[in-house]
Every structure is written in structure tokens, then in C-alpha cells.
Amino acid sequence: MSNRLESASNQTFEPRIVAFFCNWCTYTAADLTGISRLLYAPNVRVIRVMCSGRIDPQFILAALREGADGVLIGGCHPGDCHYLEGNYKALRRFKLLKRFLKRMGIEEERVRLEWIAASEGDKVQRVVNEMTEQVRKLGPLRLFPLPHPETHGNGQQTPELVAAGQGGN
């Protein structure tokens, strides 16, 4: 596994992916992945939430702002939500947020929602590996630094930005 990841790219960039998994299905599935000794990319940092409906779009933006290159959301399949409708809310929020992110120039593949049932340990493996590779291809997410009085407190212009299409690879 790790060999495959290393040979996939000769760069040193390792994607950081923050995953929000719901307690009842996807987190349990991730446990199963481990118990079943299924290896998956170590690039994902899992945060357990009680329900995918608990995932505020602010969490996703905060993850991206704090240095994640991608965000993965895992919830119960439609109809299977422990709280009946949380995953439908998650889906609507996700779809609307994606429309906004697109307008903000953030690539589609960086934010992904998957329904993964507690028994689908192999799906956790597949999705995490797929997403790691997709984000690796995209490269690091470089958000515009949030302006702050201390970063340009002397009346200077914000640092020159690298124009799109220029610079290294």
C-alpha cells in the first residue's frame, strides 16, 4: 500500500484529508476496516460525529482553512439514519455548499460525501484510497491567506500573489 502511494507520485506532497464520519454507520465501518486488517491511505484524519446531519458547513470550510486539502463526509445510507433524517439534511447542505465552492474556484473532488453502512469496511478503504489519489493529483489547496492586522500592519500592500498558470508544479 505505502509503496503504491509512494510510487504514484515522485513529489513530497501528501494530501491531508479530514473525514467526518457518523457514529452509527461510517465510523463503525471504519472500525471494521481496521478489524478486518484492510489497509488504507494514512492521509485521512477521522473525526467522529454523532450524525452526518451534525456536520455544519462551517466545519468543512474550517477544515479547508486550517490546512486540509480535502474533506470527506461519511453517513448512513438514505433511509438508514439513526435519527431518521439527518443524512438527508447532510445531503442538501453538501449539495448547496458544493455549488458555492464551485463558484469560489475550489475543485469538485476536494469535498466528497459517501454513504457507508456499518458493514461496508471495504468501502471505507476504497473511498479513502480513491480520494487520496484524487486530491494528490489536484495538489495542495492554497487558500488566500486571511488578512489580519498583523500580517500587513504597516500599510503595505498584501504580498504579491502568484498569478494563476505561473510558478512551479
Add this chain to the structure above:
Amino acid sequence: MSKPKVGFNWMASCGGCEEAVVDLDEAILDVVAAVDICFWPCAMDFKKDDLRAMADGELAVGFVNGAVRTSEEEEMAHLMRQKSKVLIAFGSCSHTGGIPGLGNLFPKEAILWNSFVESPSTENPDETIPQPETQRPEGLVTLPALQDTAKALDQVVEVDYYLPGCPPPVRLLKGALEAILTNQWPPKGSVLAPDVAQCQECDRRETKPEKLELKELKRPHEVIADPEKCLLAQGLFCLGPVTRAGCDAACIKGNMPCTGCLGPTSRVRDYGAKALSGFASILDAKEEAEIDKLLDQIVDPEGTFYRYSLPTSMLHCNLALTGNGKKGA
């Protein structure tokens, strides 16, 4: 003699905030009697040098409206900060970025091109774009430079208080003036408005159903709204539930939905994200196709949810401005 000195400055904004001061009506006479207005270029003959000549902290309170978009505005923000004991971000643009903040969706070159060449009302066959410096026979002519993005005031200098609104409601302005005169201020960094949602002050509150389930979304021009009933229940985008109170639901009284100018309450970090979250949750759709059909009716998600707050959102601007991913260095 011992009257507190105040100053007002206007940056990247429409001028409505200056108007809000005049909206005090006859109360403005009490204001003039109680404070010395020592800097207000919009209304009286003051120059930048008058401000420069003041001692640091000479102004008891400085009101700054507008976003920071040009090099000159950045300079003025610092100057106002230096000369004011208490600096107040006055109005949405200064508080959260405001309408000029939507410029952060585009690179500045695109904005200049659109404004000076492409726009239908422009006749500019030479495609002349304003430059920060131009050599003319008379000498070097300079203009303030457009910066990469529009910023809220507290992204440039330290801000003591915020008076939200587009423009700030008279009621809130009066409250701030009272704070000046009695020298009784809330904790530093406070937004000088109630920390509850708009719905709390709304006359239509009783007509809001227990559970909102929107089957269809409408824009204000598509429908004549019932003047009594909760606008959300009528399928209109009323941002009242996620917006701070303080304006006595002025727009809603005018039968128009709240557009969120007073910004978030203190519990929210990213207004637009919270707003779109709230909206998505009250849509009555479960199947992907149904959801897409409803979402298609939101023609402008960034302008709807981030109308006044894009610069202070967690993303700040479109990624095209950074040379993201592999394209970047």
C-alpha cells in the same frame, strides 16, 4: 471645551452610512451639541492633513465605514486607527466586507477590465485602464492602487467595536452615541447590536410554522408576498433566522425578505456557511434530483448567502486569485 471629539471616514462603500448619520434627524442637533465633529470629509471641509495634524488618540471615537479596497483606504484605515481612542467599524462593509466584498469573486484585473472596457455603458476604444502611476507631460500622475482583495476593517487594523447594518439602523447608532457620552462601553470587540436573531424582533413571528418545509423557492420579483405571513413560509429567502437583530425587521416590515446585512450573531464564525446550512435544512426534498431542482432556484448562492460577508468568510476570495493547486508555485 471638554466635548469628546469624533471623526467619520468613508472608504469603499456607497455612502449610505454617511446618510445614516443624517437619518438621526433632529437628534443630530443633540449630537453636535454634545460632541465635536473634527473630521468628516463627506459633510464638511476636512482634508487628510487635518487628520494627520491631530495627536494620536485625539479623537475619542473614530467611525469608519466602507471596506478596504485601495492603497489609499488602507492608509486612511491606519491613520484613523492612530488618531482614534475607540475605533468603530461602521456599517456592513467595514464590519464584514459588505457589497464591495463580492469583488473578491474576481481577480482585480477582471474587475478593472469589466468596469472600464467591457461594461455596456462604457465607450473606451483605447481600452484605457486606470494605472497607479502615469507619466504625463505635466509630470507623474498617481491614483490609489486597487488591492488584490477587498477587506473588512478589522482585517487591516484593530477594531474596538462594530456597528452593523447596511446602513446601521438609527437605533443602533443612537446606542453607540450614548456609549460615547456616558463613556460606558461593552467589552471590547462587541458588535453594538442585540445578540439574537432577527426573527425575535419580527412581527410575523407567530405565523412561522413549527416546521418549515419549502417545496418551492421564490425571489422577491416573482411574487407579491402576503404582508402578514412569515416570508420563509411563503418560500422567500428571508435570512432573518441567521441574522442579528437590531433593525426592528425593517425590510420585512417593507414586505421584503431580510438579506442579512446585520451579519451573524456571536455564535457564528462564517455567516454564509451558516445561512446556507439553515436553508438547505428546511428544503422539502430527499431525492438527489428533487434537491437539485430546488437548488437550481438559488441562482446566485454566493450573492445570496455571502452578500455582505465574503471577505470575512473562511475562504475570503475566489481561489483563482491565489494560483491554487498545481498551477500555483
